[in-house]
Amino acid sequence: MRRGVGGPRALEELIIGAKEDSFSGFFRLQMGKGRNRIEGALVFKDGEGMLANYRGPEDELEGSSSLPYLLELANDPATSIEARSFAFKSSTVDVDQLVRLFPEALVRDHELDPKVLYSSAIENVRATAEAPPAVDDEGLEIPLEDMDEEALAKGEELEKRITELEALRASLAADDEQLKDLQRENEELRNELKSIKDSSLSVVQYMQTRPKGKAAGTGLKIVDLMGTRERKFEEWKELKVAENLQAE
Numbered sequence: 400m401r402r403g404v405g406g407p408r409a410l411e412e413l414i415i416g417a418k419e420d421s422f423s424g425f426f427r428l429q430m431g432k433g434r435n436r437i438e439g440a441l442v443f444k445d446g447e448g449m450l451a452n453y454r455g456p457e458d459e460l461e462g463s464s465s466l467p468y469l470l471e472l473a474n475d476p477a478t479s480i481e482a483r484s485f486a487f488k489s490s491t492v493d494v495d496q497l498v499r500l501f502p503e504a505l506v507r508d509h510e511l512d513p514k515v516l517y518s519s520a521i522e523n524v525r526a527t528a529e530a531p532p533a534v535d536d537e538g539l540e541i542p543l544e545d546m547d548e549e550a551l552a553k554g555e556e557l558e559k560r561i562t563e564l565e566a567l568r569a570s571l572a573a574d575d576e577q578l579k580d581l582q583r584e585n586e587e588l589r590n591e592l593k594s595i596k597d598s599s600l601s602v603v604q605y606m607q608t609r610p611k612g613k614a615a616g617t618g619l620k621i622v623d624l625m626g627t628r629e630r631k632f633e634e635w636k637e638l639k640v641a642e643n644l645q646a647e
Contacts, residue, residue, distance in 0.1 A: 405478030410470050411513045412519040413447070413480070414440070421446040424484040427471050434439060439469045441511075442504075448511040461504040466511070467519050494541040547570075 403409075405428065411428050422443050429438040435456055443449035453465035453472070460468060472478050497518060498505065509515060 401422075401482040403480045403482075405475045405480060406474045407474055408474035409478075409480065412644040413473070413482075414511050414513070414516075417443045417448075418446040422482075422484065423486050425450075427483070428469065428478050429473060430475060430478040437472060439465065439472055441469065442497060447508045448506050449494060449498060450501060451506045452501075452504050459480060461501070461520075463510055466506065466516060466523075470516055493577065504508055535581070536608075626638075 416422070417426075423445055425440050425442040427438065427440050432439055437453075437455045439449060440451070440454040451462055451465045451469060451489065453460045453468040455468070458468075473480070510519070
């Protein structure tokens with residue numbers, strides 16, 4: 400394994416050296432750490448470029464589309480470059496197996512020719528510079544004259560469906576609020592019913608636990624009142640008998 404750093408024409412020198420040495424292995428390029436890390440890889444077999452990959456914080460590219468980005472990465476002196484060979488007997492990596500596993504990362508060898516590589520990089524930069532600014536989809540309107548009847552009908556159908564869905568969502572929200580109100584009212588009624596039951600139970604408990612024979616607020620025993628009334632009745636009867644005897 401060999402290590403180096405990036406710089407002007409670094410990638411070009413790596414490719415030329417790989418061809419001259421019939422290199423089988425890969426070059427790993429890396430810059431930064433954590434979320435800002437950028438890395439890429441170029442895989443060779445017998446000096447011929449086979450696979451390419453680039454991965455940044457926002458983009459991950461495979462194959463030919465990754466080459467301009469790998470070139471830019473290799474040109475940066477802050478980039479570390481690692482070269483690992485598959486030629487050793489201890490190596491368990493098979494390039495053919497990698498090709499089968501990552502067909503989307505395939506590159507054609509002529510694309511790694513320095514002239515082609517730099518031309519692709521220039522075109523990539525130009526395309527990026529000339530790209531129109533992003534426009535919000537909501538601001539896009541298609542003139543009616545450019546739309547056929549089928550498209551208009553479909554658009555109206557979609558608008559109608561959207562309106563129906565919005566109305567349904569609003570209705571569901573209203574039903575949900577109504578359900579919440581009913582639940583609150585039901586809970587209040589339950590609490591009120593429980594309060595009444597508890598109050599009734601308290602009265603029953605009071606009646607059951609107070610001293611027997613007492614009338615509320617008098618402190619007199621009911622049996623004493625009944626006895627007094629009976630005695631008065633008996634006295635009244637005796638008085639009547641005496642009056643009758645005197646009359647005879």
